[in-house]
Amino acid sequence: EAGVVQSPRYKIIEKKQPVAFWCNPISGHNTLYWYRQNLGQGPELLIRYENEEAVDDSQLPKDRFSAERLKGVDSTLKIQPAELGDSAVYLCASSSPGTRRYEQYFGPGTRLTVT
Amino acid sequence: SQQGEEDPQALSIQEGENATMNCSYKTSINNLQWYRQNSGRGLVHLILIRSNEREKHSGRLRVTLDTSKKSSSLLITASRAADTASYFCATDAGANNLFFGTGTRLTVIP
Numbered sequence: 483e484a485g486v487v488q489s490p491r492y493k494i495i496e497k498k499q500p501v502a503f504w505c506n507p508i509s510g511h512n513t514l515y516w517y518r519q520n521l522g523q524g525p526e527l528l529i530r531y532e533n534e535e536a537v538d539d540s541q542l543p544k545d546r547f548s549a550e551r552l553k554g555v556d557s558t559l560k561i562q563p564a565e566l567g568d569s570a571v572y573l574c575a576s577s578s579p580g581t582r583r584y585e586q587y588f589g590p591g592t593r594l595t596v597t
Numbered sequence: 598s599q600q601g602e603e604d605p606q607a608l609s610i611q612e613g614e615n616a617t618m619n620c621s622y623k624t625s626i627n628n629l630q631w632y633r634q635n636s637g638r639g640l641v642h643l644i645l646i647r648s649n650e651r652e653k654h655s656g657r658l659r660v661t662l663d664t665s666k667k668s669s670s671l672l673i674t675a676s677r678a679a680d681t682a683s684y685f686c687a688t689d690a691g692a693n694n695l696f697f698g699t700g701t702r703l704t705v706i707p
Contacts, residue, residue: 513693515695522699522700523699523700524601524685524687524697524698524699524700525640525685525695525697526697527694527695527696530693530694538692538694573639573640575640577693583693584627584628584630584645584689584693585630585642585645586642586695587642588639588640588641589639590639591639
């Protein structure tokens with residue numbers, strides 16, 4: 483079974499530029515999460531999708547961040563414009579319905595550096 | 598905001614020794630999970646303990662949960678160099694949203 487795929491793995495941009503991250507969850511996983519992990523910290527949830535619907539985006543800074551999950555599969559997280567403080571690793575995770583729905587599977591992440 | 602706090606922040610032990618790390622959290626939970634993160638494999642789920650459970654085992658891992666104290670511990674027995682990683686506890690209040698702690702960085706010296 484293929485894991486959660488994320489791209490790109492690394493991204494370096496200048497502040498005020500836009501950036502987008504892509505995530506392909508494990509096949510059959512209807513729940514998708516985006517997290518941000520700052521250096522030396524644990525991941526912090528940004529948004530959770532159940533199929534196409536964003537059911538929890540309370541931690542997403544909506545002035546500059548946006549996300550979409552078209553057709554309930556792949557998802558894209560966008561930052562526009564990026565700020566220095568956005569430098570972090572952006573993680574995507576997915577989980578399946580059923581008895582193991584509490585277990586999340588994480589992708590390798592995208593390391594963003596804003597200069 | 599992060600719900601959990603791990604203790605210690607860093608731990609260094611010799612191969613073969615046991616490693617214990619603790620997690621404290623603030624609010625009621627449905628379950629508590631432990632994850633491991635290293636550069637090679639990213640963030641990986643280790644074990645889940647439900648709020649009505651007090652202890653759980655998985656291979657060399659033993660997790661305890663004390664809901665009255667809002668705390669959990671992870672014990673890794675007979676540690677190996679490959680156990681070197683950061684370990685995070687994550688709490689789920691029932692909405693499938695995980696709140697991660699700050700992590701314990703474990704180094705196992707061969």
